[in-house]
Amino acid sequence: MVNLDAGDHGRLFGVHQAGTHVPTRAGRELRHPSKDPPREPLFRQALTAPLGDFHRRALKGLLAIREGTKGSGLIWLRQPPGPPKPKHVLAHLERLKTIRDLALPDGLEHAIHQNRLLKLAREGGQMTVQHLRDLEPIRRFATLVAVILDTRATLIDEIIDLHDRFMGSLFSKAKRNHADRFQQSGKAINDKVRLYVLAHRSRPRSEEH
Numbered sequence: 001m002v003n004l005d006a007g008d009h010g011r012l013f014g015v016h017q018a019g020t021h022v023p024t025r026a027g028r029e030l031r032h033p034s035k036d037p038p039r040e041p042l043f044r045q046a047l048t049a050p051l052g053d054f055h056r057r058a059l060k061g062l063l064a065i066r067e068g069t070k071g072s073g074l075i076w077l078r079q080p081p082g083p084p085k086p087k088h089v090l091a092h093l094e095r096l097k098t099i100r101d102l103a104l105p106d107g108l109e110h111a112i113h114q115n116r117l118l119k120l121a122r123e124g125g126q127m128t129v130q131h132l133r134d135l136e137p138i139r140r141f142a143t144l145v146a147v148i149l150d151t152r153a154t155l156i157d158e159i160i161d162l163h164d165r166f167m168g169s170l171f172s173k174a175k176r177n178h179a180d181r182f183q184q185s186g187k188a189i190n191d192k193v194r195l196y197v198l199a200h201r202s203r204p205r206s207e208e209h
Helices: 006-013 025-031 042-048 053-061 073-077 086-101 114-126 129-134 137-202
Strands: none
Touching (some): 053 137, 073 086, 073 137, 086 137
8 A cells, every 4th residue: 555645636626735736637737728829720720721711712702792783693592493484493593603613622511510510600600791791701711611611512403303393383284274275176176066966957857768
């Protein structure tokens, strides 16, 4: 059995006698705080490290007022699709083209875990444009990247849905038109058959032989 004196006991358990000082890890950290600046979370670095100056300028431009509208380019990109009409399909295709013109590096959607990406996209989607502008640059660009990646996926899904619903409405309309024409033709045929039968019945029997 090892005998510990008061000093040894204090050094092991952080207990000290009056008038003495026992250095502890917590005490050392308090007296010598880290001089390194706080690091950005790795997921933000993963989303922003591949970006070049062109990408950063283009993303920043989405926060400006879009020409011909009262809102920013980012707000325009995230507009709902509307009813299944050709003009709404074309508008969504234009939004998708705008995102593709950003030419974001390939594979960014796989740079971080999907749950983290979706969470960041949701947070960014709830922020105002002014709030996004006020963020620190790396956080702002990481958030914008997440929002754009999520918006791109949403646009593709909505374009497919708009197309399917539009084509479905065309087929339904064509089917209704065909049924209406068939009904009208059937009525005309029935009228002719009925006239023929009446005419046939009205003929004298001598004419039938």
